[in-house]
Amino acid sequence: xxxxxxxxxxxxxxxxxxxxxxxxxxxxxxxxxxxxxxxxxxxxxxxxxxxxxxxxxxxxxxxxxxxxxxxxxxxxxxxxxxxxxxxxxxxxxxxxxxxxxxxxxxxxxxxxxxxxxxxxxxxxxxxxxxxxxxxxxxxxxxxxxxxxxxxxxxxxxxxxxxxxxxxxxxxxxxxxxxxxxxxxxxxxxxxxxxxxxxxxxxxxxxxxxxxxxxxxxxxxxxxxxxxxxxxxxxxxxxxxxxxxxxxxxxxxxxxxxx
Amino acid sequence: xxxxxxxxxxxxxxxxxxxxxxxxxxxxxxxxxxxxxxxxxxxxxxxxxxxxxxxxxxxxxxxxxxxxxxxxxxxxxxxxxxxxxxxxxxxxxxxxxxxxxxxxxxxxxxxxxxxxxxxxxxxxxxxxxxxxxxxxxxxxxxxxxxxxxxxxxxxxxxxxxxxxxxxxxxxxxxxxxxxxxxxxxxxxxxxxxxxxxxxxxxxxxxxxxxxxxxxxxxxxxxxxxxxxxxxxxxxxxxxxxxxxxxxxxxxxxxxxxxxxxxxxxxxxxxxxxxxxxxxxxxxxxxxxxxxxxxxx
Numbered sequence: 001x002x003x004x005x006x007x008x009x010x011x012x013x014x015x016x017x018x019x020x021x022x023x024x025x026x027x028x029x030x031x032x033x034x035x036x037x038x039x040x041x042x043x044x045x046x047x048x049x050x051x052x053x054x055x056x057x058x059x060x061x062x063x064x065x066x067x068x069x070x071x072x073x074x075x076x077x078x079x080x081x082x083x084x085x086x087x088x089x090x091x092x093x094x095x096x097x098x099x100x101x102x103x104x105x106x107x108x109x110x111x112x113x114x115x116x117x118x119x120x121x122x123x124x125x126x127x128x129x130x131x132x133x134x135x136x137x138x139x140x141x142x143x144x145x146x147x148x149x150x151x152x153x154x155x156x157x158x159x160x161x162x163x164x165x166x167x168x169x170x171x172x173x174x175x176x177x178x179x180x181x182x183x184x185x186x187x188x189x190x191x192x193x194x195x196x197x198x199x200x201x202x203x204x205x206x207x208x209x210x211x212x213x214x215x216x217x218x219x220x221x222x223x224x225x226x227x228x229x230x231x232x233x234x235x236x237x238x239x240x241x242x243x244x245x246x247x248x249x250x251x252x253x254x255x256x257x258x
Numbered sequence: 259x260x261x262x263x264x265x266x267x268x269x270x271x272x273x274x275x276x277x278x279x280x281x282x283x284x285x286x287x288x289x290x291x292x293x294x295x296x297x298x299x300x301x302x303x304x305x306x307x308x309x310x311x312x313x314x315x316x317x318x319x320x321x322x323x324x325x326x327x328x329x330x331x332x333x334x335x336x337x338x339x340x341x342x343x344x345x346x347x348x349x350x351x352x353x354x355x356x357x358x359x360x361x362x363x364x365x366x367x368x369x370x371x372x373x374x375x376x377x378x379x380x381x382x383x384x385x386x387x388x389x390x391x392x393x394x395x396x397x398x399x400x401x402x403x404x405x406x407x408x409x410x411x412x413x414x415x416x417x418x419x420x421x422x423x424x425x426x427x428x429x430x431x432x433x434x435x436x437x438x439x440x441x442x443x444x445x446x447x448x449x450x451x452x453x454x455x456x457x458x459x460x461x462x463x464x465x466x467x468x469x470x471x472x473x474x475x476x477x478x479x480x481x482x483x484x485x486x487x488x489x490x491x492x493x494x495x496x497x498x499x500x501x502x503x504x505x506x507x508x509x510x511x512x513x514x515x516x517x518x519x520x521x522x523x524x525x526x527x528x529x530x531x532x533x534x535x536x537x538x539x540x541x542x543x544x545x546x547x548x549x550x551x552x553x554x
Binding site for chain 2: 051053056058081082083084085086088089093095096097098099108109112113158161162165216
């Protein structure tokens with residue numbers, strides 16, 4: 001199920017502005033890869049290029065290659081919709097569909113894409129909610145609106161929604177930044193268990209979080225205001241946090257800047 | 259004194275006075291605005307109740323002589339309902355699709371700016387002009403008869419910009435997060451619009467459509483030129499003159515007898531009630547569809 005992502009020479013633009021430049025990296029299957037770096041360095045932009053969400057913004061475009069196993073995601077005959085079906089995403093702010101119940105939210109990706117029988121849906125909804133560690137809290141109110149849940153529950157609902165379509169990779173854009181520490185812990189536990197089945201990439205501003213949940217860490221930085229963000233280094237998380245190869249990384253993780 | 263030490267001052271007298279004066283002005287403005295509304299309602303109810311009976315609601319003006327009492331507005335009620343229904347059937351899909359284009363696909367391009375501009379121009383078109391347009395195009399040029407449908411077309415021209423503007427605003431209120439969440443699940447754009455964006459904006463769009471309906475239900479001028487007058491029941495909106503409640507009020511109010519004047523008042527009351535009823539139905543639909551209801 002989990003697959004490897006290979007990125008080579010990737011540039012991303014917003015109109016004429018180059019947001020990230022020359023990124024080359026390999027994201028291993030069944031690991032958690034964390035992206036850290038100061039605000040505006042292009043972590044989120046890079047994350048969004050991995051499932052072609054970047055181009056949803058008007059005027060945004062990408063140069064370079066992203067390969068999932070052997071397939072070029074930016075190939076001329078690749079349907080971005082099916083890329084997003086394969087590579088799921090969880091956003092910074094929990095965004096359950098307000099018009100839908102908890103059940104419908106989890107089933108949304110399946111329902112909006114094809115026909116499933118009621119019993120199939122029931123099974124997938126239950127296993128996704130269990131996978132997102134939310135089943136016990138919501139099993140008695142599946143047809144209540146998803147917006148009635150707490151922030152942390154909503155975020156786990158969004159994770160359940162994302163894994164319900166059985167993606168091969170799960171991208172998370174600062175999934176805990178709007179949550180309290182207890183909900184954050186619940187999500188981090190969840191990430192550790194999801195690692196068995198998925199390739200996970202997480203953007204975070206919280207370095208302890210990166211250290212706690214990730215196997216690999218990539219540090220991004222930008223040379224100055226208006227300059228494109230770059231990948232400074234990427235290595236095992238333990239190495240990055242104890243013995244980074246670059247001075248800038250060390251400065252950042254020890255809190256000397258950023 | 260503590261105030262001196264902290265630099266925090268008590269509210270000065272001049273600010274207190276200004277606050278009072280502005281407050282009084284706001285209340286006064288509100289009262290002035292409400293006076294005409296209440297007086298119109300009061301007058302219509304007081305004068306309209308006299309003839310608001312079963313006969314009025316179930317009989318037409320056929321064979322009612324100039325001095326006769328009795329008669330009713332059944333033919334006009336049927337006409338108004340049919341004309342507004344057909345006007346909505348034309349204007350709501352076109353208006354809604356236009357709004358979807360402007361918000362979801364146009365993205366500030368040249369075409370969408372032109373559309374926005376012309377929608378604004380259409381908002382300012384006097385209602386009689388839309389009637390004249392249908393008269394010239396449909397009745398005179400194409401040789402079609404006066405009919406309820408011709409009236410509905412004239413009304414739809416008035417409805418369209420209202421629907422576009424209100425739907426556009428409601429669609430813009432839908433957070434972009436939801437669209438992105440849907441895209442990230444691998445849902446194509448058109449399905450995202452149909453299944454996520456439109457349902458989220460549904461309540462607001464219904465309100466906007468009802469405002470548009472309320473606006474055109476009372477239009478007289480375009481009907482004058484397109485549906486003509488009749489005292490008889492005409493259930494077929496596609497052929498022959500039909501009546502509408504605004505026309506009925508206009509017609510009856512112009513007659514010199516007291517019975518006719520009474521009928522005009524009752525016609526106006528009926529029109530207000532119909533619009534209120536439609537609004538109520540729309541609110542019920544919106545309430546029934548809203549997630550809050552299922553939440554409780």
